[in-house]
Amino acid sequence: MTVLSTLFDTGSEQFRLDRRAMLDALGPLESLADRVLEAGGGKSVDRHRARGKLLARERVDLLLDEDAPFLELSCYAGAHEPAEQPGGRLITGIGPVRGVECVIIASQSTVKGGSLNPDAVAKKLRALEIAEHNRLPVITLVESGGADLPRQAETFIPGGRIFRKLTRLAAAGIPTISLVFGSSTAGGAYLPGMSQYTVLVKQAASVYLGGPPLVKMAINEEIDDESLGGAEMHARVSGLADYLAEDERDALRLGRQIVSDLRWTKAGPGPSLPADPPVHDPGELLACAAADAKRSVDVREILARVLDGSRFDEFKPLYGTQLVTGWGSIAGYPIGILANNGILFSDEANKGAHFIQLANDRSIPLVFVQNITGFMVGSAAERGGIIKDGAKLINAVSNSTVPHLTLMIGASYGAGNYAMSGRAYEPRFVFTWPNHRIAVMGGPQLGGVMSIIRKAAADRAGVEYSDVEDAQVRGEIEDMIDSQSGAIYATGRGWDDGVIDPRDTRAVLGLALSATHSAPVTGTSRFATFRL
Numbered sequence: 001m002t003v004l005s006t007l008f009d010t011g012s013e014q015f016r017l018d019r020r021a022m023l024d025a026l027g028p029l030e031s032l033a034d035r036v037l038e039a040g041g042g043k044s045v046d047r048h049r050a051r052g053k054l055l056a057r058e059r060v061d062l063l064l065d066e067d068a069p070f071l072e073l074s075c076y077a078g079a080h081e082p083a084e085q086p087g088g089r090l091i092t093g094i095g096p097v098r099g100v101e102c103v104i105i106a107s108q109s110t111v112k113g114g115s116l117n118p119d120a121v122a123k124k125l126r127a128l129e130i131a132e133h134n135r136l137p138v139i140t141l142v143e144s145g146g147a148d149l150p151r152q153a154e155t156f157i158p159g160g161r162i163f164r165k166l167t168r169l170a171a172a173g174i175p176t177i178s179l180v181f182g183s184s185t186a187g188g189a190y191l192p193g194m195s196q197y198t199v200l201v202k203q204a205a206s207v208y209l210g211g212p213p214l215v216k217m218a219i220n221e222e223i224d225d226e227s228l229g230g231a232e233m234h235a236r237v238s239g240l241a242d243y244l245a246e247d248e249r250d251a252l253r254l255g256r257q258i259v260s261d262l263r264w265t266k267a268g269p270g271p272s273l274p275a276d277p278p279v280h281d282p283g284e285l286l287a288c289a290a291a292d293a294k295r296s297v298d299v300r301e302i303l304a305r306v307l308d309g310s311r312f313d314e315f316k317p318l319y320g321t322q323l324v325t326g327w328g329s330i331a332g333y334p335i336g337i338l339a340n341n342g343i344l345f346s347d348e349a350n351k352g353a354h355f356i357q358l359a360n361d362r363s364i365p366l367v368f369v370q371n372i373t374g375f376m377v378g379s380a381a382e383r384g385g386i387i388k389d390g391a392k393l394i395n396a397v398s399n400s401t402v403p404h405l406t407l408m409i410g411a412s413y414g415a416g417n418y419a420m421s422g423r424a425y426e427p428r429f430v431f432t433w434p435n436h437r438i439a440v441m442g443g444p445q446l447g448g449v450m451s452i453i454r455k456a457a458a459d460r461a462g463v464e465y466s467d468v469e470d471a472q473v474r475g476e477i478e479d480m481i482d483s484q485s486g487a488i489y490a491t492g493r494g495w496d497d498g499v500i501d502p503r504d505t506r507a508v509l510g511l512a513l514s515a516t517h518s519a520p521v522t523g524t525s526r527f528a529t530f531r532l
């Protein structure tokens with residue numbers, strides 16, 4: 001295979017500026033990460049510890065195999081809501097338990113009692129979706145106040161899908177395990193209720209549809225917490241608990257034992273190629289996104305720092321050159337790559353559709369590297385059939401059945417986001433770099449379009465629309481689009497599975513690829529009619 005070379009001048013001013021811009025973009029993420037790790041802060045954490053309990057993150061660590069990597073997902077869920085602690089009141093991710101990659105979902109009871117606000121519901125549903133698509137067993141570590149009551153109007157209806165998804169996972173043959181450490185009230189009681197295996201911690205788990213105050217109010221029965229829904233009662237009387245744990249560590253040990261007894265094996269192929277590191281320094285990925293959005297770095301420079309041995313066999317290198325396609329591998333897993341080197345014209349769209357068909361023919365996963373401002377517009381492009389060619393690419397992306405991973409390294413605008421397997425096209429995972437921007441179009445473009453529309457409307461109505469007013473409205477729109485297009489806003493809203501440090505790209509994609517191979521990897525030849 002061809003080993004990619006590099007044209008980077010690491011001593012140049014350009015390199016220094018691009019690297020500096022990426023480090024600046026990483027700064028706010030580091031502050032967010034600190035806030036996530038606070039897990040609700042001093043008083044709440046102290047109270048939790050005083051009760052002899054482990055923090056959610058400690059539980060996850062003890063559940064995982066020692067020193068195993070944990071691919072944490074949606075770390076900064078809710079980061080767009082200034083009043084919220086970032087993290088979505090949950091920890092979710094993929095890690096090995098007794099050698100089996102599992103989706104782990106742990107409530108953070110130190111953050112608002114672990115109650116589920118809209119970000120938490122979305123984060124939990126996303127983790128369950130990942131389990132479903134990648135055939136990964138699910139372990140839920142339960143200790144939660146259930147629905148965020150003041151925000152019940154936003155959580156009640158979508159939250160119901162959590163329980164449906166849990167039971168459908170089991171019906172699809174994907175194991176579901178609940179370890180209950182504390183409160184699991186009302187709807188939350190269905191977390192163990194809908195799981196195939198349950199472990200309840202003695203003198204700590206309380207699982208009931210209505211707590212003692214509600215029972216008193218509803219049927220005038222006086223009963224204490226433990227007798228109503230304690231672990232002993234559920235293990236000996238109701239039968240909801242399959243295993244009674246002496247304490248939290250015992251529950252985690254039992255969880256590991258249950259996974260081991262599953263005798264779970266991956267259904268996809270294992271790595272089949274050498275997994276040697278790239279020959280070019282991954283640290284230089286910090287300078288692989290241009291500080292100035294109008295300039296871009298050749299995407300091959302990124303591939304050269306991510307792929308095994310920097311090996312990349314390019315497909316159709318002389319045709320549709322703004323879309324780079326070819327074969328390589330990460331962590332020994334063969335992949336096909338589609339990566340932007342500019343906007344998409346008809347040739348690029350046709351080349352992409354062709355390449356996706358080839359990957360499906362060979363059942364090889366696809367990695368999309370997005371830096372795309374959209375498809376070409378204008379009369380020449382329209383006469384050349386940009387709509388039907390773009391539709392071919394979107395058809396291929398939509399109907400392809402091999403796993404897709406999407407990495408967003410710069411712009412993700414308009415139909416370019418769709419054609420390069422954006423979130424709506426159900427890639428197995430979407431990761432972004434901190435410089436990334438995502439919107440239907442850029443702020444100045446959107447402001448300009450709205451300005452033309454408003455001026456035309458004012459002309460039709462015969463009213464005056466001054467330049468001053470236009471500039472003010474335009475400025476407001478641009479500011480709004482700007483604040484809603486950044487990487488932190490996007491990840492807060494759950495539009496991706498995480499913003500990553502560019503230097504971690506290879507490790508993150510490698511873990512994600514490994515997870516996707518828990519399910520069979522099978523391509524298709526059934527696409528919609530291609531508009532030729």
Ligand code: COA
Binds near residue numbers: 149
């Ligand atoms: N919705 C919104 N906030 C909730 C909440 C809920 N369901 N449950 C707890 N909280 C908040 C509390 O208001 C408190 O907020 P604060 O830190 O701003 O003061 C924080 O979480 C901790 O709650 P607290 O009751 O002090 O902690 P605790 O550890 O003693 O008890 C629970 C935790 C979950 C057992 C208890 O809060 C509880 O019973 N909550 C209601 C459970 C319920 O009936 N849910 C119904 C869901 S349908």
